[in-house]
Amino acid sequence: MTWLTTFPHMDDAYLTAFKKAIDEGFRQFTRAYGDRIEAFFSPLQSFLIFSERLMINTPWPIVIAVIALIAWAASRSSRVVAGAVIILLAIGYFGMWEDTMRTISMILVCTVLSVVIGIPIGIVMARSAHVQNFVNPILDVMQTMPSFVYLIPVVMLLGIGKVPGLIAVVIYALPPMVRLTNLGIRLVDRDVLEAADAFGSSNWQKLKNVQLPLAMPTIMAGINQTIMMALAMVVIASMIGVQGLGQPVLKAIANQYFTLGIFNGLAIVGIAIIFDRVSQAFGLRLQKHRETVHG
């Protein structure tokens, strides 16, 4: 009756051999293709380095002015702009300016990448139930798989550094972008789509004139979520060599430096608040036409 009390599992020797075979296979794959994969990602690395240098080397008043300008353009709200400027000044005053710039640069690149990859996937998903059924479980895995687990193969392939960090962050931050693009397009009013058809719109015209504009508020919510998820990954990404606000936090955990942890943690929260308020205000402004005047 041992099969009742202990789960009848694969023979230990086989199991070990099985795991070894997979490991060995992957290692060989790494040796054979690692260089090529690294070369493939090298433009991304140059871009990351360029964006980080730009953020750090630009004098701080200009950076603050540009961020304030972007915040104003997106939100048209003096409260949002004032909040952003105060948060940035505080971060600088407490000596975290450079780390913050590194983190913002990383988050921006991650977000741009997630949007560029996520929106087309979301569009294709919205057009075909088959694709949706295929992509959805992959997104589930991406969101629930502990990030440390997929850090292993990424680090094996690319070593530690900015690019593996970027990949880890994008894997985690991409799903809401894809899901909300898909949802937004699927929620577009069928009557309006029918009208577009009746006037002889091509598929591209329907997408450009009807589906994307009407899905835009939902897509903006997706971008907002993607930014928040990317920020949440900053500390984990710092474990594989991504510089920025995550590394002091990591150091604080290792050495139990309470204040260091709190300061850098609050800086991450501060950036999150700026990104969130600005992107939400922009999303709201996109929906101005939804206001009704008549009852």
Place this chain on the structure above:
Amino acid sequence: MADRIGHGIEIRRLYKIFGDRAVDLVDAVKGGMSKSALMEQHSHVLGLKDINISMPGGCIQVIMGLSGSGKSTLIRHINRLIDPTVGEVLVDGVNVVKMNKADLMQFRRHQTAMVFQKFALLPHRTVLDNTVYGLEVQGVSRKRQVENAMLWIERVGLSGFQNRYPNQLSGGMQQRVGLARALTNDAPILLMDEAFSALDPLIRADMQTVLLGLQKEIKKTIVFITHDLDEALRLGERIAILRDGEVIQQGTSQEIVLKPADEYIARFVKEVNRGRVLQVGAVMDPLASTTVPPRIRVSVRITLEETAKMLAQSGEDSLAVIDDDGRMVGVVDIRQIVKAMAPPEPTIVGDLRVTEPTPDLHRRYTYVPEHSQQRVL
């Protein structure tokens, strides 16, 4: 504006069955299987059955029916938003059903324009940008788009509102945008799917007036769907009545009111204001050579209500009726008008009411339950 006289539309032997095995079941339906039997035995829905309608170019063809009668399905076959199971839709001699995807797109861009019950405007675009949509899709230059659109925005009475968003307008104004959008497309065929049904009665009458006024000059082929008989009679030069996916009567408003094909239509017609619908030509006596023609002449096309008014004002006993060419074709007196204006009253014959709308019509018998006889007597 280069307005073309609308193309004729010919619908021939059109069947639409909803379901996966629709094509296999057409023969059963042709063999006489009913809508309910099709549902019970095969779980397929019979949408349209043997539709044959010929719509002359430049006319307003109304298709009337209650919800579920298949009228909205039918209009969507004309620009093939819905594919038929079998049958032909000929527009200007070309079979729409046989068109490939590219041809169909061109056909929709240049031959048809559609107005929808729920307006279906693009909420993120202003009135102007909604109105240019058809031309934008065609790839016309922005300058011409705006020129054309502004013209129609003005014609439907929306001047000054071109920069508003649809949500800032009332329902009636939104549908004016829908109409302007369709007209800006300058297509010979205008499809109107319950276009005025969502509007309140006064605004609806208003929009009907706008449409009739415009049609006098644009002369498009208008297919107008409605569930409202008054609207059908007011707008329709020709009317087809649909029930359970079948055409049960086709004809002019006069024919529908005077000679309803069955009890179902008769029930609708009873509620109609006959004085405003019937024209004097339908109730006059043909001109006999012996009679002395009355002094005052009226056109065959004026309504009974107007005729009655003229009789009352002139003090004459009868009027001469002339056709479109000015020839005298008949005589009408006040008794004929009063008789025709009153809805056909039932007379009691035992348990049955015999209704005679006009002397030459077939008799209709209606069972009257015992308890209601008292009131009728």
